[in-house]
Amino acid sequence: xxxxxxxxxxxxxxxxxxxxxxxxxxxxxxxxxxxxxxxxxxxxxxxxxxxxxxxxxxxxxxxxxxxxxxxxxxxxxxxxxxxxxxxxxxxxxxxxxxxxxxxxxxxxxxxxxxxxxxxxxxxxxxxxxxxxxxxxxxxxxxxxxxxxxxxxxxxxxxxxxxxxxxxxxxxxx
Numbered sequence: 001x002x003x004x005x006x007x008x009x010x011x012x013x014x015x016x017x018x019x020x021x022x023x024x025x026x027x028x029x030x031x032x033x034x035x036x037x038x039x040x041x042x043x044x045x046x047x048x049x050x051x052x053x054x055x056x057x058x059x060x061x062x063x064x065x066x067x068x069x070x071x072x073x074x075x076x077x078x079x080x081x082x083x084x085x086x087x088x089x090x091x092x093x094x095x096x097x098x099x100x101x102x103x104x105x106x107x108x109x110x111x112x113x114x115x116x117x118x119x120x121x122x123x124x125x126x127x128x129x130x131x132x133x134x135x136x137x138x139x140x141x142x143x144x145x146x147x148x149x150x151x152x153x154x155x156x157x158x159x160x161x162x163x164x165x166x167x168x169x170x171x172x173x
Contacts, residue, residue: 001168005059014072023077024160025112026067030084030123030133031057044135045062046082046121048141055168071119079112081124084133100124104146111142 009026016024030037034053036044052058067078083105104126112122122138126148138144 001056001059005056006062009063010066012041013066013076016068017074017076019173021076023079023113024067024070025109026063026078026080028060028064028082028121029057030063030081030082030125032064033057037132038165044123045134046137052073053165075118077115077118077119079115079119080121081108081112082121082133083124094117097140101148104148107146108138108142109142111138111144115142 011026015021031053032043032050033046034046034057035050035051036042038053049062050061052055052061056094064080067080070076071078105124108124110123112120120137120141120144122144123133123135124138125133125135126146127135129149135144135146
């Protein structure tokens with residue numbers, strides 16, 4: 001995790017800078033804000049202080065902070081997407097409406113690649129009628145219009161999308 005999400009992210013940003021790439025879109029995660037979700041503090045706004053729910057969330061928060069540094073220091077456009085709840089269709093499951101949310105993910109990535117913004121952090125999910133993840137910034141600043149409703153997709157095999165906060169911490173089971 002630390003090698004890919006910390007060293008790897010830094011290497012990508014540095015390679016982009018050295019090669020004159022003016023924009024990077026980081027695939028971050030909603031786990032950067034996971035403790036708000038665990039507490040039910042909805043809707044979770046990406047402008048709030050980070051509250052990672054795991055070491056994975058911490059490693060992705062590092063990528064966001066480093067993106068800010070590269071934007072401010074080198075003038076690069078650095079856009080961070082806190083991805084959550086994009087669920088491709090399970091071909092073995094019976095859905096009442098066969099929709100593939102990857103179209104929403106593709107839409108927000110395209111918008112990030114074409115924005116004139118120098119820096120931004122956005123929640124990136126399909127519609128979530130319970131308003132767990134605020135989408136106003138992505139709508140207002142990028143023009144994002146998600147088409148699919150994340151709540152119509154059951155989790156595969158009853159999987160829990162959240163992690164145990166102490167997982168991976170030495171000395172904690």
